[in-house]
Amino acid sequence: MISSSAKIPSPARRIAYCGVFAAAAMIVSYLESFIPVGQLIGVPGLKLGLANILVAVAYFSLGASYAASVSLVRIVISSLLFGSVTSFVFSLFGGILSFTVLFLLGGQYKKSIGLIGISVLSAAAHNTGQILAASLVMSEISVFIYLPVLLIFSVPCGGITGTVAEITLSLITGSRKNKGNG
Amino acid sequence: MRTKKTGQKKTVFYIGDIISVAGVLLLSFLVWSLFFLSGKGDGETVVVIEGGSKTVSEYDLGHDGVYQITSSNGHILTLEINDGNVSVTSSTCDNGYCVGMGKINGTGETIVCAPAKIKIKIVSDGEVGQNDFIVG
Numbered sequence: 001m002i003s004s005s006a007k008i009p010s011p012a013r014r015i016a017y018c019g020v021f022a023a024a025a026m027i028v029s030y031l032e033s034f035i036p037v038g039q040l041i042g043v044p045g046l047k048l049g050l051a052n053i054l055v056a057v058a059y060f061s062l063g064a065s066y067a068a069s070v071s072l073v074r075i076v077i078s079s080l081l082f083g084s085v086t087s088f089v090f091s092l093f094g095g096i097l098s099f100t101v102l103f104l105l106g107g108q109y110k111k112s113i114g115l116i117g118i119s120v121l122s123a124a125a126h127n128t129g130q131i132l133a134a135s136l137v138m139s140e141i142s143v144f145i146y147l148p149v150l151l152i153f154s155v156p157c158g159g160i161t162g163t164v165a166e167i168t169l170s171l172i173t174g175s176r177k178n179k180g181n182g
Numbered sequence: 183m184r185t186k187k188t189g190q191k192k193t194v195f196y197i198g199d200i201i202s203v204a205g206v207l208l209l210s211f212l213v214w215s216l217f218f219l220s221g222k223g224d225g226e227t228v229v230v231i232e233g234g235s236k237t238v239s240e241y242d243l244g245h246d247g248v249y250q251i252t253s254s255n256g257h258i259l260t261l262e263i264n265d266g267n268v269s270v271t272s273s274t275c276d277n278g279y280c281v282g283m284g285k286i287n288g289t290g291e292t293i294v295c296a297p298a299k300i301k302i303k304i305v306s307d308g309e310v311g312q313n314d315f316i317v318g
């Protein structure tokens with residue numbers, strides 16, 4: 001998918017990749033709706049957050065603004081196609097908070113934190129954002145009682161997505177730097 | 183520039199990863215304790231409020247039963263009252279947070295479903311009907 005050219009992609013290429021990432025993010029979130037992880041393990045509303053893999057990979061391979069576009073495009077189009085106004089607000093809050101984590105910690109990547117830590121925090125932020133959205137929609141703080149459970153499950157979910165993102169990213173950057181190695 | 187600990191491992195754990203996991207678990211405990219420490223009263227009635235102010239139905243907390251609530255926008259929630267505990271056992275809403283919120287049993291406690299705009303609240307008998315006047 002990504003060429004083995006040794007150069008950093010040009011802006012035009014980045015925008016093209018950005019579109020590919022956004023499309024892939026939409027596909028994985030659509031596929032994810034067929035794998036009701038939350039229902040299977042008795043934690044309603046819990047998602048693996050597979051789209052976050054694409055956002056994180058876009059962040060570290062294309063840049064912050066491209067990753068933000070990937071996330072926003074996915075949220076807007078997914079909500080238009082499959083969601084409601086409420087689900088759009090939920091996704092937007094989750095997306096903004098999880099992207100904030102990525103933005104704040106991106107500079108520390110491979111210095112003091114890996115994609116597992118970043119993804120765990122992103123997942124936690126995503127869930128917090130969704131609970132916050134629910135509490136604002138209903139003007140009711142009680143929804144936060146469900147947050148602790150979602151936070152605990154952010155750890156395995158973020159661990160999985162972070163690991164997949166790390167592998168994907170090393171394949172992309174590896175193939176770019178080492179001419180197809182890895 | 184990927185760091186390798188041993189030959190077979192590509193991914194390495196950083197100190198930040200461990201702090202992240204510990205931080206998330208600690209936050210989880212703190213939020214949980216806030217709710218655990220908050221007091222509970224003895225309510226008698228379960229009211230179902232839609233759209234922030236409209237009471238759509240009332241149930242006696244002392245009577246066990248399973249009820250179906252249909253919201254104006256078409257979501258269906260199953261409300262269960264069992265031994266003084268109120269819970270939403272199933273819901274057609276997008277995220278199911280209302281189911282995840284579990285059981286409530288004290289005055290003032292609520293279960294909410296944002297997609298359905300439904301609020302289920304335990305009130306004392308004196309409070310019944312008050313929500314008709316309070317917006318929000």
Ligand SMILES: [Zn+2]
Binds near residue numbers: 275280281294296
């Ligand atoms: Zn619900």
